[in-house]
Amino acid sequence: MYAYEDALYFSAADEQELLVLLADRATNPDYDYIAKLFQKYRETALGDRNGTSIFKRLVEVINNYNKLSHGRVILQKYDSHTENTLFFAL
Numbered sequence: 540m541y542a543y544e545d546a547l548y549f550s551a552a553d554e555q556e557l558l559v560l561l562a563d564r565a566t567n568p569d570y571d572y573i574a575k576l577f578q579k580y581r582e583t584a585l586g587d588r589n590g591t592s593i594f595k596r597l598v599e600v601i602n603n604y605n606k607l608s609h610g611r612v613i614l615q616k617y618d619s620h621t622e623n624t625l626f627f628a629l
Contacts, residue, residue, distance in 0.1 A: 601614050
C-alpha cells in the first residue's frame with residue numbers, strides 16, 4: 540500500500556500534478572469504493588448474507604470441523620415456517 544502511495548508521489552512533477560493524481564478516483568480510489576467493490580465480490584462469491592449459498596458453505600465448514608475430531612459442532616437450521624433460529628452448539 541505504501542509503495543503505491545510512494546509511486547504516486549514520485550510520478551508527480553509538482554504539487555499541482557500530485558493534487559490532480561490524488562483527486563482522480565480512476566487512479567486513486569477511495570476507501571468506500573474499495574469496500575463496495577469487496578461487498579459486491581462477497582455477494583457474488585457467497586451470495587447474500589442470509590442467502591442459501593452462504594449456509595451451504597457453513598454446513599461444509601461444520602462437517603469438515605467435525606471430521607477433524609477437535610470437538611463437535613451442531614447446527615440447527617432456520618425454518619421460516621416455524622421461525623426456528625440458527626444456533627451452534629460446541
